[in-house]
Amino acid sequence: MLADAIKTYQQRVDAQLTARFTTLEEVAPKLKAAMTHGALLGGKRIRPFLVYSVGQMFGVELEKLDACAAAIECIHAYSLIHDDLPAMDDDDLRRGQPTVHIAFDEATAILAGDALQTLAFEIITESIPGIRSEQQLAMVKVLAKASGYRGMCGGQAIDLASTNKQIDLKALTQLHNLKTGALISCAVELALIVADANQAEAESMRAFAHAIGLAFQVQDDILDITATTEELGKPQGSDLESNKSTFPQLLGLEGAQDTAEQLIQEALSALAKLPYNSQLIADFARYIIERRI
Numbered sequence: 001m002l003a004d005a006i007k008t009y010q011q012r013v014d015a016q017l018t019a020r021f022t023t024l025e026e027v028a029p030k031l032k033a034a035m036t037h038g039a040l041l042g043g044k045r046i047r048p049f050l051v052y053s054v055g056q057m058f059g060v061e062l063e064k065l066d067a068c069a070a071a072i073e074c075i076h077a078y079s080l081i082h083d084d085l086p087a088m089d090d091d092d093l094r095r096g097q098p099t100v101h102i103a104f105d106e107a108t109a110i111l112a113g114d115a116l117q118t119l120a121f122e123i124i125t126e127s128i129p130g131i132r133s134e135q136q137l138a139m140v141k142v143l144a145k146a147s148g149y150r151g152m153c154g155g156q157a158i159d160l161a162s163t164n165k166q167i168d169l170k171a172l173t174q175l176h177n178l179k180t181g182a183l184i185s186c187a188v189e190l191a192l193i194v195a196d197a198n199q200a201e202a203e204s205m206r207a208f209a210h211a212i213g214l215a216f217q218v219q220d221d222i223l224d225i226t227a228t229t230e231e232l233g234k235p236q237g238s239d240l241e242s243n244k245s246t247f248p249q250l251l252g253l254e255g256a257q258d259t260a261e262q263l264i265q266e267a268l269s270a271l272a273k274l275p276y277n278s279q280l281i282a283d284f285a286r287y288i289i290e291r292r293i
Contacts, residue, residue, distance in 0.1 A: 002283040013048040016070040034112035039077040050187035058195035068190040074120035078113040146186035155179025181213030207270035215263035221246040
């Protein structure tokens with residue numbers, strides 16, 4: 001059931017993105033190709049999955065969720081393009097394929113990230129049948145916050161400042177709550193806005209999202225030392241090579257695995273408070289720390 005849902009939602013958001021790129025005018029063909037390469041390189045589509053699955057749990061039609069799913073994936077794709085740049089993590093591979101600055105060039109990669117970021121807000125501000133203007137304004141606000149200084153960009157800045165330094169667990173947790181967790185929480189928040197979820201429901205789902213967002217990063221750190229380059233789609237041990245602080249480094253491998261499990265249990269406890277069929281999302285929470293990619 002989970003595998004089928006992941007595939008279905010992945011295909012749906014990819015179709016949304018493909019349609020977007022296809023209809024873009026040929027103003028700058030190389031830039032358009034770089035945007036397409038960066039956004040449709042493959043990937044798990046974790047954030048769109050959360051938009052769709054949480055929205056559907058609350059009874060929202062998929063058509064009302066398409067814009068949110070496509071917008072948040074554009075933000076994620078832009079972040080990866082910039083994250084791979086020589087000035088950031090300097091990676092040549094992403095999902096087993098050349099990164100955008102390798103496939104094209106560094107300047108085009110910067111512009112591709114910039115253009116994907118603005119495309120996200122273009123998508124999310126277009127008229128969506130059944131969605132009120134105040135809901136769309138709320139969507140814009142949460143997506144902007146999660147993407148910027150108080151979210152992903154702030155986390156990336158802390159990450160860069162922490163390279164070649166030993167930071168403690170509190171600082172590492174804050175870093176990843178922003179760099180990784182903010183956009184994962186945003187995916188859930190977007191679905192809650194579309195669903196008009198009440199305060200109690202929203203609080204439970206926010207607790208769920210916070211827990212799986214951090215668990216996702218803990219598992220990424222674990223995979224960096226336990227998975228192969230072929231499984232990862234990028235060089236194995238790249239975080240260690242870059243001298244970054246990681247959860248296994250601070251807690252040991254077993255300690256990091258225990259932390260991931262504890263976070264998933266927290267997420268499942270939050271889900272259990274909801275009067276909905278949350279089995280698919282619960283299965284997804286388990287997948288977060290059982291995946292090999």
